[in-house]
Amino acid sequence: QQQVRQSPQSLTVWEGETAILNCSYENSAFDYFPWYQQFPGEGPALLISILSVSDKKEDGRFTIFFNKREKKLSLHIADSQPGDSATYFCAAPRGSALGRLHFGAGTQLIVIP
Amino acid sequence: EAAVTQSPRNKVAVTGGKVTLSCNQTNNHNNMYWYRQDTGHGLRLIHYSYGAGSTEKGDIPDGYKASRPSQENFSLILELATPSQTSVYFCASGGRDRGATLYFGEGSRLIVV
Numbered sequence: 001q002q003q004v005r006q007s008p009q010s011l012t013v014w015e016g017e018t019a020i021l022n023c024s025y026e027n028s029a030f031d032y033f034p035w036y037q038q039f040p041g042e043g044p045a046l047l048i049s050i051l052s053v054s055d056k057k058e059d060g061r062f063t064i065f066f067n068k069r070e071k072k073l074s075l076h077i078a079d080s081q082p083g084d085s086a087t088y089f090c091a092a093p094r095g096s097a098l099g100r101l102h103f104g105a106g107t108q109l110i111v112i113p
Numbered sequence: 114e115a116a117v118t119q120s121p122r123n124k125v126a127v128t129g130g131k132v133t134l135s136c137n138q139t140n141n142h143n144n145m146y147w148y149r150q151d152t153g154h155g156l157r158l159i160h161y162s163y164g165a166g167s168t169e170k171g172d173i174p175d176g177y178k179a180s181r182p183s184q185e186n187f188s189l190i191l192e193l194a195t196p197s198q199t200s201v202y203f204c205a206s207g208g209r210d211r212g213a214t215l216y217f218g219e220g221s222r223l224i225v226v
Contacts, residue, residue, distance in 0.1 A: 006155075009153075032211060032212050034212075034214070036215075041219070041220075042219055042220070043117070043203050043205070043217030043218050043219050043220055044156070044203070044215075044217050045216075045217065046214045046215070049212070051212075089155060089156065093211045093212070100146070100158065100161060100171075101215065103148075103155045103156040103157075104155055105153055105154060105155040106155050
């Protein structure tokens with residue numbers, strides 16, 4: 001069973017628009033949510049992360065909104081650029097396991113110039 | 114900068130043959146991981162290691178073995194490759210704390226014919 005779910009599977013936006021990528025989870029014990037960004041032909045790399053004690057985390061054009069009650073979070077990419085075209089993975093720690101993560105299936109974002 | 118290198122980057126293997134994917138990290142991280150990435154499944158954990166000499170099974174270990182001869186090196190071994198193991202494989206390293214960032218290699222594309 002997928003512990004972390006992402007939607008949509010694919011998203012296309014115009015340059016300058018805000019892209020919204022969604023993530024949900026089942027386990028109330030999850031307390032840390034990193035998002036990884038993957039460009040074609042490369043490995044994923046950490047983009048931004050949030051702790052469950054916060055409801056918002058900003059880093060430039062990237063913002064995570066977190067709703068603990070609904071077990072949902074979303075990644076907003078403001079003023080989307082063609083260079084943001086990538087696959088984005090939401091993840092959560094696997095219980096007390098040191099360093100291991102559950103990954104969602106990913107959202108492929110395409111930004112059209 | 115964190116560095117994880119994988120070899121080979123591309124491999125075509127015959128069914129029933131042995132395949133070894135190698136990974137080297139210069140981050141001095143204790144933890145290393147092997148994931149496979151398939152469309153619709155995201156990143157799935159095959160094996161991981163907490164240090165030299167240790168290997169642990171992940172979520173999908175069947176058909177795979179792992180070896181961690183040193184802090185820097187972690188190998189994934191397919192003793193009898195099957196077409197279902199055609200995939201892109203990623204190695205990653207990371208620290209021991211729950212919020213540790215994972216550093217991924219660039220991936221190894223394996224095709225089993």
